Amino acid sequence: DGGITQSPKYLFRKEGQNVTLSCEQNLNHDAMYWYRQDPGQGLRLIYYSQIVNDFQKGDIAEGYSVSREKKESFPLTVTSAQKNPTAFYLCASTLSRGEKLFFGSGTQLSVL
Amino acid sequence: GENVEQHPSTLSVQEGDSAVIKCTYSDSASNYFPWYKQELGKRPQLIIDIRSNVGEKKDQRIAVTLNKTAKHFSLHITETQPEDSAVYFCAARGGSQGNLIFGKGTKLSVKP
Numbered sequence: 759d760g761g762i763t764q765s766p767k768y769l770f771r772k773e774g775q776n777v778t779l780s781c782e783q784n785l786n787h788d789a790m791y792w793y794r795q796d797p798g799q800g801l802r803l804i805y806y807s808q809i810v811n812d813f814q815k816g817d818i819a820e821g822y823s824v825s826r827e828k829k830e831s832f833p834l835t836v837t838s839a840q841k842n843p844t845a846f847y848l849c850a851s852t853l854s855r856g857e858k859l860f861f862g863s864g865t866q867l868s869v870l
Numbered sequence: 871g872e873n874v875e876q877h878p879s880t881l882s883v884q885e886g887d888s889a890v891i892k893c894t895y896s897d898s899a900s901n902y903f904p905w906y907k908q909e910l911g912k913r914p915q916l917i918i919d920i921r922s923n924v925g926e927k928k929d930q931r932i933a934v935t936l937n938k939t940a941k942h943f944s945l946h947i948t949e950t951q952p953e954d955s956a957v958y959f960c961a962a963r964g965g966s967q968g969n970l971i972f973g974k975g976t977k978l979s980v981k982p
Contacts, residue, residue, distance in 0.1 A: 800974040856963040856970050861913040
């Protein structure tokens with residue numbers, strides 16, 4: 759199933775290490791989002807981007823960084839400053855801001 | 871900012887029964903309310919949405935109702951089937967940035 763692709767599916771991080779999660783979409787969507795999903799916590803917004811070369815912090819941006827150099831790509835870096843990184847990370851995109859989000863299949867990040 | 875509360879957190883029904891999940895929101899300016907279904911290990915998918923100028927919307931066995939005065943909206947699933955078993959998330963678009971704020975989810979189990 760195409761549209762929006764996340765990789766890798768599973769990722770392990772060592773203490774003090776930065777890791778980058780990939781998100782690519784071929785839907786020609788302007789807006790892209792990163793959400794973090796913890797059991798029983800719903801989806802919490804980390805960062806979002808409405809256009810290339812511009813992005814905004816969400817509710818839980820501390821310890822994360824993003825870039826938006828191309829319309830199709832919105833990678834997320836989990837830095838060593840994020841002390842509790844174990845979670846399921848979902849990338850999403852949409853044509854209309856805040857509506858009809860299409861999600862990727864997610865990346866499960868765990869700490870070694 | 872916007873806050874979305876979702877109840878119940880778990881719901882178990884017999885096949886063929888109806889299921890109702892309720893959400894409340896805090897921002898009276900919120901104008902778009904989607905529902906997402908997430909099957910185990912898969913991505914969330916939009917199943918139905920409603921805008922603030924509409925009170926009810928139906929799509930086959932699922933329906934959503936919105937009460938703007940009380941600031942709550944509900945998902946109704948009739949004639950439930952085992953394949954309806956999943957986690958359901960409500961969301962509201964509001965706040966200063968117009969991003970979706972999600973509830974914490976309801977795990978629905980349909981017993982055959």
